[in-house]
Amino acid sequence: MTSTLPTLIDLLAHNAVAHADRPAVIDDGAPQSHSLLYVAVQRQAAALSALGVGQGDRVVLVAGNRAEVLVMLGAVAWLGAMLVPLNLRLSPAEMAQQSRDATPAMAVVDAACAPLWQAAWPEGMPGVPTVRLGAANGPSPAYAGPGTAPPVARQDAPELGVLMLFTAAVEGHARGAVLAQSQLTASARQIGAVWSLGVNDRWLGVLPLFHAAGIGLSLALLAAGGTCVLLPRFDPAAAVAAVEQHQVTVSATFAPMLGAMLDAAQTSGASLASLRICMGLEPPATQARLTALCPGVGFWSAYGQAEVSSMVCLGLQSERPGSAGRAVPPSQIRIQDATGQPVADGAEGEIAVRGPTVFLGYWDVETRRPFKPADPWHRTGDLGRLDADGWLWFTGRTAHKQLIKSGGENVYPAEVEQVLLEHPAVAEAFVFGQADEKWGEAVHAACALKPGAIATEADLIGFVAQRLARFKRPQQVRILPAPLTRAT
Template sequence: MSLRSFTLQDLINRNAQLYGSNTALVFGAQRVTHAQYARRTARLAAGLAAVGVGQGDRLAILAPNCLEYVDLLGAAARLGAIMVPINGRLSAEEVAYVIEDVAPRVLIVADEYQTLLPQRGLDNTLRYTLGVAPAPWQPVSALYRERDAPAAGLPSVTDGSGLLIIHTAAVGGRPRGALLTHRGLITASLQTQLAWHLTAADVNLGVLPLFHVAAIGFLLAAQQAGGATLLMARFDPPSLVRHIDEDGGSLIGTFPPMLGALLEAAVAQGSALSSLRVVSGIDVPETIARLRATCPQVTFWSAYGQTETSGSISLAPFDERPGSAGRPTALNTVAVVDELDRPLPTDATGEIVVRGPMVFQGYWRCEADNAFTLRNGWHHTGDLGRIDAEGYLWYGGRSPAKELIKPGGENVYPAEVERAILEHPALAQAVVIGVPDVQWGEAVKAVCVLKTGHTLSADDLIEFVGARIARYKKPKHVVFVQALPHAAAGGVDRAAVKAGHGHV
């Protein structure tokens, strides 16, 4: 390890020393202490090293939340390898693209996701199963060795080394792998740990899927404090209420409609969720007000961040400035700039830009995108916002270059959905926009023009798209029109489409 670096392996080793007998992870009936977790990651790293995994190699995993998921993160840190969590909600075509993009040395897959895997392109990949898949798959348990990998780690692994590739949706319709570093992830988790005053007594409720940077962030924030994470493979509100009451769950991240469902289950089970004290994520003011009334001891924290920023770059209690995304965290410089990257005055709206240790290394194998996104010494988020006189950041939507729809906290780029729609032989044109949705916050709507002489139902088009990309990306609403409005400079006037059809 480097003289002046602190990596995830250092954090794991520190916890084993300082909090060794404290619970680090809970999954079903299994409880793992911090000392045992350090041992599990060392054993897994030894097995990976024995099959040839080295620094910079990619370790992909397609599975629900489980202990092996977290073990793989620690083992990657120990070896200087890069973990690639794959979103289990993607289509088979999208999964194949991610695998091709990163060319993993090792692929670990739960049996339930075997049908998503490509039939070709895995000849150079070592394949391991969390279930009972037949050869050439081997059980992941075979990778855990009694002999540890070198305890000191590799001198060339620093906190600036890549640790995690998380694929985000791309403006051009293809996902891009954001390469996050030890430094970025540790900095992000340290700031949230300090903001929320987390201690070794805190228990993170790990219900968000670990292919999300938010889930990784909550996990690492609990680790920073020497606390525990209770992993759940699926979001199940009644079970979650029981876990909060029985295991002292104190913090949770949520996306719509999770928080509302949790509150309903708590009322049904007569629970006050008395140990819960921190909730953060995305939700509407009405649900946050219900949380306040049901659980007055809980603080809902507003935040803004991206996968590319390793987590939240602004944070504050919702009630401190309702509607804002909080204030910039201590170790980030956040600004709002115009189209020439000139800083804008207070309350002026422009693009949100960031610099600091949390900014990612760049998109995997996307040099042109990196040059554009990381230009002029800033990470350009592609999001609009303003900063008020007290320093609170107000999110103002997506820039025209990065139109984005967020159903239930997931990222959906219109270009990706439009590309799938236009694969249908009956379609001539399509524009995809986001519309308000009571349950999910936002929904996908497609405004389409059919080719002359063709007919197609909305339901058939929705199913057609859902068979090609992740089903959460398919349109919830479809309308057919005779023609789309065009701008003076040519091309479809997307603003006019949104003005005319931006409703359910």
């Protein structure tokens, strides 16, 4: 993709001509071409427009990994609207909060995910129509043949926000990071350039499309004229079978997915020889297993977040083991102190990012627009250091961004602490992460009870599980007899 394709629609229109009959998406085994994808986007835009969606409107999406997610993203881009895909692992209360904050004009729900939405809004979201993905009276089926699409005027522009991803919980409340079309296409170009992606590359889409990594890699492959091989859910046996059947070249996973895939490949005898790029945060032992099974694959580390449209650092682990990679041009990273001034090479500080992929800002519920500080350097809330060659070494998180990364999901301790404090027996709560061989980090907690109160570890874990997503539930809760003392 070139700089002359600043919007998602420009990208899709180019592919519809340049790579018309090549597969853009293989959805659960069924291939769909770039030309059909472009037609589907126009039809979807027409369907949404007929239902009243226009420029600036938000459309909440509750769906798994399927081609329609990419079609919906293109459709809202066409209309100048914004897609808000929700994490399917959220609790009903979390889903209700995030959808409420987005103030959507419409909710689009996959049939398989309808129970999740109904649990969040048993009586329906007040004032917000809910339509079934692919329903005759709602958004049109993603692929209905190559006929003429209904005419709908394009309202997209590079600077318009097109995607809102909820992240960065502050005081227990998740915020929506708003990304513009130009930021998503810039990220796709950057990733594609580093990996030399082309029309013959195929990505194994097992990362959820409601995550920045999942949607970012999908767009990187589409920008290169390549193919997204989507699986409806992660299943190790199905994943390795898809790699072999569709000759997948690019894979990205969250721990412990890669290890499970290697187990499945060794059990079934499926070949992973087509892979040339694997990316993730995997322990050295898993990386060594991958190298032994697939000598031709390169394992890449990365650094990124939703606020920077996916990955801004990439690097081969064989070149600098343990590093998070180097900045992907033209994005820049630096390490700075608490006042925002850069520090010397090798010194620890906060990781800051500047460049074309940095988001528009966090969604402001009151003004219904994104807001961020004027400083062009985005403060990530993560700590790290740069060596003399520009390689980034992640070292932790700043005090204002306490975060646990468990199996690729962000868990903010303050959010879990807030829920624990709602339990009638809990006087104080402290949530923290501990290294975990399977998940990378695991959620743990310590609680002090009110005088005379009684609660068991199982009581408190169950209390959290009823209110937050399963991945935020503490694996262990230590009940302490005395008030907690925190280091300052």
